[in-house]
Amino acid sequence: MSATVTPLYPQPGTARPVRGLYLDERLHELGNGAAPLVYASFVSSLDGRIALVDPAGGNALEGLTSANDFRLFQELQAQADCMITHGGYLRALEQQRLGNVLQINAEDLLDWREQNGLPPQPAIVVASGTLDFPLHASIAKHRQPLYIATGRRADSMRVKAWREQGCEVMIAGEDKLAEGAALVHALGELGYQSLYLLAGPKMLETMLRDRQLARLFLTLKHRLLGGTPFHSLIEGPQLGDSGTLALRNLYYDPGEATDSGQWFSQFECPR
Secondary structure, eight states, X not given: OOSEEEEEESSOOOOEESTTTTGGGOGGGSOOSSSOEEXXXXXXXXXSOSEEEOTTSOEXXXXXXXXXHHHHHHHHHHTOSEEEXXXXXHHHHHTTSSOOOSSOOOHHXXXXXXXXXXXXXXXXXXXXXXXXXXXXHHHHHTTOOEEEEEOTTSOHHHHHHXXXXXXXXXXXXXXXXXXXXXXXXXXXXXXXXXXXXXXXXXXXXXXXXXXXXXXXXXXXXXXXXXXXXXEOSOOSSOOGGGXXXXXXXXXXXXXXXXXXXXXXXXXXXXX
């Protein structure tokens, strides 16, 4: 991929390096314990697919990912003191259907975190209604603080089993699933200030409906993917005003000769 992108909005400009593009946002400085900054990122095709669903349980991202998009994903990780994922990702990770993105590995980004007063690795929150997932060994290896977030109506025996293993289980919702406002409030009370969503459409939806999401980073691949069944950004009922976003910036990446280009966009969300 091209090592540079062209600014299109709010002002057109000359090409600038991909590296550092999202670090310049200084997301880790924008939140606090009383109001953590919550942000998410997705990559989508022009026909709205963020993943194709394998009937066997896999999520295929082929045709959507690129080196530049992954670099920017890592820069968003680097600014988080806490990353929120879900049980489905940990199951896919255990079955080797997806790669491990629970840690920051790029040396320059590890150095950046140290220089900016962040711990070596973010804390991990696993949001789950079923509480049926394995813990990946890399979390303990990197000594990342771990929390499990669920709802009040989750299976009490599984809650007990996780607590007996020494895991902190947060009750952050009135049904089986963790809810956006309750989860953000609980993490803020623990001192976390920058929360990065590594979860899917359900977590994005609850954060939007509860007006907790501050920034959405969307890579729009210049490609029609097709294929069914598939996941899109939002799969629940209509969002109404909570789904009205404001474009903050837009960059064009032309891609390589054998690949399509893409837009890197950032939106501010209503709160």
